[in-house]
Amino acid sequence: MSNWFTIATALSSALIRIASFIFLRWIPGHVFPPVILACSGIYISSTVLLLGPANEESGEATRTEKSRTKLRKQDASERGFLSALLIGVPSKKNVFTTALNIFINLALTGFTLDFLYRGRVLYPTDELAFSRIGYVSPTTANLLVREPHVANFPVTIKYQEATHSDSDYWTEEGKIYQLNAAKDFTFPVTIKNLKPSTQYRYTLSNNQTGTFITAPQSGTQSANRLSFLTSSCIKPNYPYSAFSHPLRILGLEQVSHAIKKLPSLNRLSFMLFLGDFIYIDVPLRHGSSLDEYRAEYRRVYSSPSWHEPADERPIDLPWIHTMDDHEIANDWDKGNMTHPYPEAADPFNLYHV
CATH class of the missing domain: 2.60.40.10 (Immunoglobulins)
Incomplete structure (x- = not known):
């Protein structure tokens, strides 16, 4: 099950970053905010599950499967810093990279919401003269x-x-x-x-x-x-x-x-x-x-x-x-x-x- 969470985390992280760049700097299309917000929800949920105690128990139950795929998959802590930062998958063994990935993705989501609503909410125009x-x-x-x-x-x-x-x-x-x-x-x-x-x-x-x-x-x-x-x-x-x-x-x-x-x-x-x-x-x-x-x-x-x-x-x-x-x-x-x-x-x- 943790493999599915890892895939979900990596994909949602990549989509948040790609969609945010296009939306905030290139094309402010209406299709991007739902994608960014949905992927943010998936990213947060899968990250919590990967870092939570339930994933440790799941890891014990699937030890044999992990052994078979050991040559093909690595823990985020074993990857290079830039690689782990690009993939966005959290790891308990690499707290700094994990925290930085979470910060980047939440910041991009926050920038999206800021672009959508700061002007509307904080600067009402009814009193404009x-x-x-x-x-x-x-x-x-x-x-x-x-x-x-x-x-x-x-x-x-x-x-x-x-x-x-x-x-x-x-x-x-x-x-x-x-x-x-x-x-x-x-x-x-x-x-x-x-x-x-x-x-x-x-x-x-x-x-x-x-x-x-x-x-x-x-x-x-x-x-x-x-x-x-x-x-x-x-x-x-x-x-x-x-x-x-x-x-x-x-x-x-x-x-x-x-x-x-x-x-x-x-x-x-x-x-x-x-x-x-x-x-x-x-x-x-x-x-x-x-x-x-x-x-x-x-x-x-x-x-x-x-x-x-x-x-x-x-x-x-x-x-x-x-x-x-x-x-x-x-x-x-x-x-x-x-x-x-x-x-x-x-x-x-x-x-x-």
Whole structure:
């Protein structure tokens, strides 16, 4: 019987390590968490049985069988350190290697659970308040505002040219008097009467601030050259790192640092984001309700990466979005309005202005 436990331990250990590497660093597919968790349960159970007193009694009863297979099988303590570490089979004679194997496999299982749930549990997004720039024209700029706190209303929107140093020289665009759950506490604001090719800063009375640059006027010299950025696919904290904020988006930070290195001649006008802004079904689909889809967008916008570095924040670059499959469901190609499309389209339209 101990041979079966040994095989189960070795196989489950190997599957935990292979599946965890693929899941946490390469492909966060939904098939991997059940495999990792199931193998972890098998590994723990078989390890306990191999190290327990019952296995010693079984060993006495099968001494003859062990003698016949002695040339083919070795105890973990007789193997080299690396070999024992790779196989993952515990041994009472090699306590250090056994403890290290158990630690590695339990740590990988813990990393899997951490990736799945730390962001959801420890960083709820219902209270998220933020603002971001959307589409800009030569004379207008769309601004998305989310404010769920009643005490902060009315929210006053003001703006000024970035060259102005007088803190009192602001133009008031308007006020938002209340928001509600029907629109997930969001509201699109259009700032009007702007100058083409001009940098502005804006401020809200709820302490949200930002900057933007208007588009060049058609037919002018500055309109002859246009630079923009394209990208797609956002999944917070992926590839996974146990030491990162669970909502960190490394790609955003890399984009910001790359933008800072561009010459002024290639100043970016906007980001054309080509879909998969959220992954509702990766690594696990937690639901298909309207609230679940909205929460996924809030999680992305809760990332601290939107605000780093302070002098070139991704949140200040105009973003224009297209919808891909993972905003709805993997490989969505039905081309109709059936569930869950309405639930998926709602926050896509609310959060993209």
